[in-house]
Amino acid sequence: MRIALPVDENLGLESPMSGHFGRAKYFAFVDVEDNEIKGIEVVPVPFEEHGPGDLPNFMRENGAEVVIVYGMGRRAMEYFNQFGITVVTGAYGKVGDVVKAFIEQVLEVDPYWKEKIEREKEKRGHCEH
Numbered sequence: 001m002r003i004a005l006p007v008d009e010n011l012g013l014e015s016p017m018s019g020h021f022g023r024a025k026y027f028a029f030v031d032v033e034d035n036e037i038k039g040i041e042v043v044p045v046p047f048e049e050h051g052p053g054d055l056p057n058f059m060r061e062n063g064a065e066v067v068i069v070y071g072m073g074r075r076a077m078e079y080f081n082q083f084g085i086t087v088v089t090g091a092y093g094k095v096g097d098v099v100k101a102f103i104e105q106v107l108e109v110d111p112y113w114k115e116k117i118e119r120e121k122e123k124r125g126h127c128e129h
Contacts, residue, residue, distance in 0.1 A: 001032045001033075001065050002031055002065050003029070003032060003064065003065070003066045003067070004028070004029050004030075004059045004062065004068070005028045005068050005091075006021050006026075006027055007024060007027065007042065008024060008026070009025075010026055010042040011042075012028075012042065012095070012096075013037070013040055013094065013095050013099075014094055014096065015095045016093070016094055017069070017092055017093060017098060018069075018070070019070050019071065019092075020069075020070065020071045020117065021055065021069045021073075022050070022072075022073065022076065024045060025044065025045060026042050027043055027059070027062070028041070028042050029043060029062050029063070030099045032099065032103060035104075036103075037096065037100070037103075040095070045058070052076075052079070053079050055076060056079035056080050057079075059080070059083075059085060064085055065085060066085065066087075067086070067087050067088070068098055068102060069088070070090065070091060070092050070110070070113055071116075071117040088102065088107070090109030090110040091110075
């Protein structure tokens with residue numbers, strides 16, 4: 001299984017997850033086999049500006065089967081659903097810790113992520129990608 005997570009720094013498994021999918025500078029692609037992390041590839045987002053579907057297509061092109069994020073807009077979720085890619089929202093922390101918790105089915109997520117992002121968007125007026 002290949003899991004994609006948005007990150008702002010290229011620190012491998014120690015990379016802290018980005019707070020919002022659409023503003024990440026990199027994506028960490030973590031390969032999992034037999035419930036163990038077998039490898040990680042941190043890839044820079046290949047475009048400065050993105051439109052609807054660009055990031056989901058980027059995830060699909062890089063083989064993601066699961067995308068774990070803190071926040072994500074409705075349209076991006078719809079693209080992932082169309083591609084058959086599982087989306088997990090409300091996750092936060094370092095990539096390695098998040099993936100390990102996901103594998104062990106003990107990942108704790110913030111149930112209030114949407115409300116927090118809405119408040120942040122009201123302050124800044126950002127996109128919903």
